[in-house]
Amino acid sequence: MSNIRQSTNENSNLPVMIFLNKVKKISSNIQKNVEFLFVLKGELEVIINNQKYKLSESDVILINNGDVFEIYGEEENLILLMEIDNDFFNDVVKREQSLFLCNSSINDNEHYDDIRSILAKVMYEYSNREYGYDYKIMSLLYDLIYLLNVHFVIADDYKMQSLDIKNSKYTDRINKIVSYIKQNYYQQISLQDVADSQYLTPEYLSKFFKIHMGMTFSKYLNEFRLAQAVKELIRTDISVTKIAMNNGFPNLVAFNKIFKEVYDTTPAEYRSQVRKKQIKTNASEKVESEVTKVDYNQAVEKLTRYVEDEKDEKKIVDYKEINNINVEADIYTSKPIAHTWRNLINLGYAQDGLRSDLQQHLTDIQNKIKFKYARFQGIFSDEMLSYGDENINEVNYNFTKIDKLIDFLYSINLKPFIELGNKAKVLNLVSDKVMYFRNSSEKQKTLKEALDLLEKFMFHCINRYGINEVSQWYFEIWKEGDNDYVFWSGHFENYLNTFQNYYNMIKEIVPEAKIGGPGFNPEVNMKQFNEFLKQVKKTSTKLDFLSISIYPYELIEDSKAEKLSKRNNIGSKAYKNDEGEYLNHLLPSKDRNYSKLKLDKIRKMVKEAEVNIPEIHVTEYNSSISHRHPANDTTFKAAFIAKNILDNLDETDSFGYWFCSDVSGELKDSKNLLYGDMGLISANGINKPGFYAYEMLGKLGNDLVQKGDGYIITKKSLYNFEIITYNYKHFDYFYCLSEETPVTLEQYYNIYENQENLNFSILLKGVKKGRYRIKKYVLNREHGSIFDEWLNMNAIFNIKKDEIDYLKQICIPKQTVFYVESIEELRLESCLSPHEVNFYEITFEYS
Incomplete structure (x- = not known):
């Protein structure tokens, strides 16, 4: 969305742009950076890669680089939008083509409040421009990326459920299992292969995985492979058959079957739909939008609740210095x-x-x-x-x-x-x-x-x-x-x-x-x-x-x-x-x-x-x-x-x-x-x-x-x-x-x-x-x-x-x-x- 609002970004030295708007519509667009949407008031309907999400007040969602998205809002809403430069983001994350699941409308995570607080604080620092504010913003960005890396990183589609490890003593084992899958998903791996790597029996691993991950091993492996395949489908011109092979699917038929279950269309049709939107967007480099002004007092009131200092219970608008x-x-x-x-x-x-x-x-x-x-x-x-x-x-x-x-x-x-x-x-x-x-x-x-x-x-x-x-x-x-x-x-x-x-x-x-x-x-x-x-x-x-x-x-x-x-x-x-x-x-x-x-x-x-x-x-x-x-x-x-x-x-x-x-x-x-x-x-x-x-x-x-x-x-x-x-x-x-x-x-x-x-x-x-x-x-x-x-x-x-x-x-x-x-x-x-x-x-x- 940067081509809509780039003229409002004052400091080109900072790898971030942040805005407060009432959003009625932002037409189909391809995200070139990494963007957060934070609903301060009202509701939004966000469509990402053909998947619809309904966001209500206090919901926060991350749009990954390369995602195709559309946004529709009710007349009365107040949205904080923050874009992070993709080159900077990738340099800090140190992961190639990472995906993150940060969508409070579909899952629970205790760290969403931390995300909300950081977004509000960045907005506050932008607004006050006190001495050294740029250093403070950079500090907040690193905190934000740390949270994403530790608590929200996936290589999965947005329908992927977040990890819910009920017993912390098994955290290390779960991480090792997931790590093995991520390192070997593109090969023909089986439950037996994973069990062997962890010195477990296949029967025990199957039961353990279902209890602690909330889904079967095969479902997790297929959705993980699917998420990787979707990225290649959107971002490259590699043939559909080659993409299926690259991501561990045994054949094109299996890939088509799993893809249709999730996206209700074939991989080829999905790519065609996305490319039409890409061609339209790239041709004009202009995004049709209906974005209107916000009520200032309402914005301050809504943001303040997310940046209260718990130690002295002072709100940001009361901050004074000599x-x-x-x-x-x-x-x-x-x-x-x-x-x-x-x-x-x-x-x-x-x-x-x-x-x-x-x-x-x-x-x-x-x-x-x-x-x-x-x-x-x-x-x-x-x-x-x-x-x-x-x-x-x-x-x-x-x-x-x-x-x-x-x-x-x-x-x-x-x-x-x-x-x-x-x-x-x-x-x-x-x-x-x-x-x-x-x-x-x-x-x-x-x-x-x-x-x-x-x-x-x-x-x-x-x-x-x-x-x-x-x-x-x-x-x-x-x-x-x-x-x-x-x-x-x-x-x-x-x-x-x-x-x-x-x-x-x-x-x-x-x-x-x-x-x-x-x-x-x-x-x-x-x-x-x-x-x-x-x-x-x-x-x-x-x-x-x-x-x-x-x-x-x-x-x-x-x-x-x-x-x-x-x-x-x-x-x-x-x-x-x-x-x-x-x-x-x-x-x-x-x-x-x-x-x-x-x-x-x-x-x-x-x-x-x-x-x-x-x-x-x-x-x-x-x-x-x-x-x-x-x-x-x-x-x-x-x-x-x-x-x-x-x-x-x-x-x-x-x-x-x-x-x-x-x-x-x-x-x-x-x-x-x-x-x-x-x-x-x-x-x-x-x-x-x-x-x-x-x-x-x-x-x-x-x-x-x-x-x-x-x-x-x-x-x-x-x-x-x-x-x-x-x-x-x-x-x-x-x-x-x-x-x-x-x-x-x-x-x-x-x-x-x-x-x-x-x-x-x-x-x-x-x-x-x-x-x-x-x-x-x-x-x-x-x-x-x-x-x-x-x-x-x-x-x-x-x-x-x-x-x-x-x-x-x-x-x-x-x-x-x-x-x-x-x-x-x-x-x-x-x-x-x-x-x-x-x-x-x-x-x-x-x-």
């Missing part, structure tokens, strides 16, 4: 920083920017953080643009509403960063489901009409704001997806033609204005980016800046999969890539450094393409594309913002958070105090943790002393220092295996990689001797988290104004002030819980 980091920084080693992240904030959709509540929220943000540009889209939407008499030859436009928006921005010291085009307003519930969609305009314009509108708008702006001001504006021309809203096809002629016309029009009127695009999405359009750069170079298209939107996802492709949901007001769509294959879905990225790695790759591609693009702007970024995700309301978002801004500090010309206020995402479902939208401020005007993260970032100095994973040290002078520390926790591996499945509010903090605290010991060297005043801001679940305070109020639905006022007062970071004496060095300790962010303002006290 990570200590020592930092030494010389204050005389520094470099200037521009804080280019402060160049851009998104207000969202232009029509929302006219709302008084959103304007108040943006004013509050600007008072604390002081961004330079505000980006908005839909400037020429039907809500923003009034038309004159369309019956006359020349259409007159009324830009009054646009003026009001731009006037407001200037009143709070923000300049316009305008996204042009006919971009719709889209709100996503999850990555593959839109809950709101509305085109910006019902009036479809030709390119000539669009250019006419743009020309009139540019002249209007120059007359109103002056050429010097408009020369400082940015204009982004977003490329709409070809197959769907954001997915590119790889053909850019129309876009580049439109871009060039827009570019020429604006530059002719305002030569100094900045024009760029195309709103590149690394998670869905990376394949086409090189082609885009080639065509930009070929057509000599000039871009003043490259615009990028970063949402951390991984694209999972499957040619047989279609979109699971319909787009509201768009109809049923199926995403396709440049080869015309269907795109299955987007999964949350397992890479905690996603934005840094993607931006590094993009810069490298631009350089290698030898295309001159003076500026790179991240015009949108967030942790999820979902406008209804609890992460947007919690302290996770504060640590996420701190990490992404500091990881990419001054690496791009802007880093624009999407977006400023929950007001832009209000719909009829937005009745609760919080509803998981992306704003820095809630619709009721309460600052969310993301707001405070930006406020702390805004307090940093303009000289960088040192930064690393989890911290930054800046200075404003040799007497003033600023430090931010944060404890970022990425989504865990369980969660990243599913398509942002919903979780309850109470369980929300369980979807992260671990619950480790993080301790920083920071030593500033070279500081002036004396007394320092230190003001510390603490942002965590107890201080500054609207989400947690709302939970403390039982997440009430009908919240009142006085309660909102109360939350505004208490949902702030904790402030403490203390003093530290320094003799050429100053030491600080910062202990952070998961998702916590601390800010230190250090000032020399003159005396």
